[in-house]
Structure formats: structure tokens, C-alpha cells
Amino acid sequence: MPHDVIRLTYRVETPGDVDRVAAKIASDQSTGTFVALPGETPELKARVAARVVGIRPLPPVDAPSFGTPDGQVASDAGPFHRADVDIDFPLDAVGTDLAALMTIAIGGTYSIRQLSGIRVVDMALPPAFAKAYPGPQFGTSGSRRLTNVVGRPLIGTIVKPALGLRPAETAAMVRELVDADVDFIKDDEKLMSPAYSSLADRVRAIMPIVLDREQKTGKKVMYAFNISSSDPEQMLRDHDTVADAGGNAAVIAIQSVGFGGMNFLRKRSRLALHAHRAGWDLLTRHPGLGMSFRVYQKFWRLLGVDQFQINGIGAKYWEPDSSFVSSFGDVTTPMFSERDTALPVVCSGQWGGQAPETFERTGRTLDLMYLCGGGVVSHPGGPAAGVRAVRQAWDAAVAGVSLADYAADHPELAQSLAKFGGPSGDA
Incomplete structure (x- = not known):
């Protein structure tokens, strides 16, 4: 061309x-x-x-x-x-x-x-x-560097319930997840800065836990605070609140903040920018109208998205598995150089049950984030057991061992299989 x-x-x-x-x-x-x-x-x-x-x-x-x-x-x-x-x-x-x-x-x-x-x-x-355009500041390699994770997917989770938890309640869950050696935690995209849990209060409650764990173990869990706003200057102020407290990531509802907001933030950002695409379905769900994700994601990668949520195998929403596999290829295919690729974030109803198929259908790559909400926090043994179960599922997938066989001597995975039941479980 x-x-x-x-x-x-x-x-x-x-x-x-x-x-x-x-x-x-x-x-x-x-x-x-x-x-x-x-x-x-x-x-x-x-x-x-x-x-x-x-x-x-x-x-x-x-x-x-x-x-x-x-x-x-x-x-x-x-x-x-x-x-x-x-x-x-x-x-x-x-x-x-x-x-x-x-x-x-x-x-x-x-x-x-x-x-x-x-x-x-x-x-x-x-x-x-x-x-x-600047493109991603961190992308896949930077996200791995910030979390010090090599040789496996980044295992992440989402604070649930999405709305209603006060900062101290959120912090208690974060402490349990951090102690379980999770790699990444994020605010739900629906949680911004409500009166009962302002961003500033969440940062004050959560970051000491993250930093204390880093001081004791050398590992810094990545916590992505949701700083999305229709006001770019407010978004930047919230960004600075997170960065100045020692944070290293932020959730951006890209469709809501728009091109201008994203461009303004990326040019000033010190954080890894985790894209939630709420609203994209308006543009693509009708097969004869709108645009494909292949087109959509190019705009946001140019603007600087580092991590891109793309649903997953057996997702709880409408999107078929083939669309997820195509989207995975889209965000990991360079437009101009390897530097402009984004870390694919596998999400939406995920738990350990989808790990084997995800591994196979994405080309047996480990360069991804595997993000589970209910699939971790609703584990019968608690969120920490949920983290271990997901990691065990990925160990089994990479080893080529069936989840049922691997669960024989991994009780956390066995509990997940008993609760969620199959790869289409709504987690």
C-alpha cells in the first residue's frame, strides 16, 4: 500500500x-x-x-x-x-x-x-x-517488568462486588489477594469515585498494603485504579493521586473518555493504562452495521493503551469464542513495530476452566493477562484460594495435563471444578 x-x-x-x-x-x-x-x-x-x-x-x-x-x-x-x-x-x-x-x-x-x-x-x-501518536508506554514487556512476572500469564482479578464496598472493606480483600501472590488487581469499570468510596480514599487504603508487600517480598502487585472521567483535567489529577502514592496502573473506560481524553492523559501519564471497552458493543454487535474490533483497537493502541480487555473463551457476554480469538490476534499484531502491540487481557466470566482452550487457541502463548472476577473472589475457599486455583489451571494447561487429573492433588482447583462446573461457567 x-x-x-x-x-x-x-x-x-x-x-x-x-x-x-x-x-x-x-x-x-x-x-x-x-x-x-x-x-x-x-x-x-x-x-x-x-x-x-x-x-x-x-x-x-x-x-x-x-x-x-x-x-x-x-x-x-x-x-x-x-x-x-x-x-x-x-x-x-x-x-x-x-x-x-x-x-x-x-x-x-x-x-x-x-x-x-x-x-x-x-x-x-x-x-x-x-x-x-505515542502508542503504548508499557505494553506487554512493560507490564511484565512492572509486575516481575515471566514465563507465565499475569493472573489478575477484579474487586467484587463492583459497587458498594467501602475503602476499608476493599482494602481487606486486597490484603488477602496480595498475600496470595496475585499479579494484578483492578477496580471494576463501574466504580469511579462515589461518595462512599472516593478514589483518594481507596488509594489511601490500598497502596500501603501494596507497598508493604513489595518491601517484604520484592514483588509489587499492580493495582489499577479507575480514573475514568469526562473531564481530562480531573482524570489527570486522579492519575497524579495514584502515581504520587506509588501506584503503577489505571483503568480507563476508553469509549466513555473518548479520543481527546485518552490522548491528553497518555501524553502526561506515568501509569500503565488498562483499557475497558464498555460501550464498544454498540458499534459492533449488529453484524451488518458498525465496525470490527480490528479497526476499533487500532485507534486506541495509537493513543497509548497498554493493556486491552477483549473478553475470553466461554465469555459470559454475547461475543463468540471466534471473535475473542480474532481480537487476541488483533491487539498482538504490530501496526508499525512490536512496540505498538498491547497486552491482551482475557476476561468476562473467566476461571481456571477456560485456561486449556485459551492456551491452545491463542497459539500456546503465555503473553497475556488472565483476569477473573467472580472466578477468583467467589471461590469456595476464598479469594486467595481462587488465585491459587487459576494458577494451577494454567500450570496444567501448559503441562498438557487435564484439569481433572491435575485437580487430584490440587484441592483449590478441585474446588473450582466442583463449583463452576465447566468452561462456560458464569464467573
Whole structure:
């Protein structure tokens, strides 16, 4: 691909002619509009107009992915023709601003009348974007360095219940988890700074436990405090509260804080930034609309996400296993260099039962964080036993031993198997 273009791939669906609709997307999203323009000269088009550079037909469908309230696309207008369409946008017309990229190349496409479905499925960016954005500050190698974990996944958990615990109650759970040698603990994405548990109070209650454990053992558990806010300056103040107390990580609800908030924070950050993607499902759950995670995650990696939550095998939410496996590959595939990859965070209803399949389907890699909420804190033997059970499950997976056999002399894993019952357990 030339270095002076941005290439978007759209999965187009229309009752009309795919070639004409593809040309309309390119025109409407660059120089054109609904009528010919006196200023739209051949020279101007050659310089800044988007161009269709590839069309790969897909099997047609009988029903439209979506209709319109005024019947512009009738459900009986089929067959509905489909294709993956590559369109190149000149870098000179878009620049490297991500808001401009989202507006020009993505935002307006969804409103084109002739479409009965439109989904952005891929995006290739030129090297200019690598120079314009900092990318991850820590990523996989930095997260391992901060936690001093090598040769196995980082084992993490989430403070549960998500809401309601006061700082002293949270700290008591943290102490038990830290003593169990967990690698990572995080605030739930729903816990920000409520009156009963302000961020400042949580930091004061939790960080002495983390630092005391580090002084005694040399290991510093990574605790990610949720500092998400619609106010970038408040988010930075909260960041400084965590960093100044000796913390090394923060949870960011990326969809909620937006590109600008994330960019503002990353340029000033001293913390590993752990991305929760709450709200992403709005953009992707409908298979004929929105965008794929492959596209979505590139924006956030450019902006500096170090750790990226991507659900997991047998997740408790809607996302199928194949989507998780694809997402794992997305965040670990360099855009420009190995430095811009993010640590994949396997989460959503995880416990030790999914470890063997996770290990196999992600290429037998150990470069991941395995994050369990209820799968740890709801263990019959308590959270510390939950941590040990998850670690035992991963030891079994790597050794190629069935969990049932490994549990014969590992009681914590045996208790997990008895409680959660199978890889689809809602933990």
C-alpha cells in the first residue's frame, strides 16, 4: 500500500449496484455531494478525492441487515448484494488527526441512503500515524517488568462486588489477594469515585498494603485504579493521586473518555493504562452495521493503551469464542513495530476452566493477562484460594495435563471444578 494513503475496507450491502454504491461512498466521503460541483475539478479530485481500489464480491442475502423508517430500503427489495470494498483516502486530505479520520472515512458512511448494510472491517494506516501518536508506554514487556512476572500469564482479578464496598472493606480483600501472590488487581469499570468510596480514599487504603508487600517480598502487585472521567483535567489529577502514592496502573473506560481524553492523559501519564471497552458493543454487535474490533483497537493502541480487555473463551457476554480469538490476534499484531502491540487481557466470566482452550487457541502463548472476577473472589475457599486455583489451571494447561487429573492433588482447583462446573461457567 502506498505511504500517502489511508485504506478503509467496508463490507457493503445494497439492493442496488455495488460498484455504484462504492463509488458513492468514495465521492460522498471526500470531495463530492448529491450534485456535480463547479469547484470539483479533475485536478482537485486527483489530489484529494477518495478512490475505490478493490471490490471483492460476497454471497448475496435475501433480507437486509437494516431498513429505514421511511421505507427507503424495503425488506422485499432483495436480493441484497454484498462485497468488501477497499477505498483509499489521500493522507493529504485527512491528515493524521484521529477525529478527522473517524469523521471523514467512517462517520458519514452509515447515513448513505442506498445501503442496507455497512460495516467497516479493516483499516490500514501509513507510517505517518506512528510518528503522530505515542502508542503504548508499557505494553506487554512493560507490564511484565512492572509486575516481575515471566514465563507465565499475569493472573489478575477484579474487586467484587463492583459497587458498594467501602475503602476499608476493599482494602481487606486486597490484603488477602496480595498475600496470595496475585499479579494484578483492578477496580471494576463501574466504580469511579462515589461518595462512599472516593478514589483518594481507596488509594489511601490500598497502596500501603501494596507497598508493604513489595518491601517484604520484592514483588509489587499492580493495582489499577479507575480514573475514568469526562473531564481530562480531573482524570489527570486522579492519575497524579495514584502515581504520587506509588501506584503503577489505571483503568480507563476508553469509549466513555473518548479520543481527546485518552490522548491528553497518555501524553502526561506515568501509569500503565488498562483499557475497558464498555460501550464498544454498540458499534459492533449488529453484524451488518458498525465496525470490527480490528479497526476499533487500532485507534486506541495509537493513543497509548497498554493493556486491552477483549473478553475470553466461554465469555459470559454475547461475543463468540471466534471473535475473542480474532481480537487476541488483533491487539498482538504490530501496526508499525512490536512496540505498538498491547497486552491482551482475557476476561468476562473467566476461571481456571477456560485456561486449556485459551492456551491452545491463542497459539500456546503465555503473553497475556488472565483476569477473573467472580472466578477468583467467589471461590469456595476464598479469594486467595481462587488465585491459587487459576494458577494451577494454567500450570496444567501448559503441562498438557487435564484439569481433572491435575485437580487430584490440587484441592483449590478441585474446588473450582466442583463449583463452576465447566468452561462456560458464569464467573
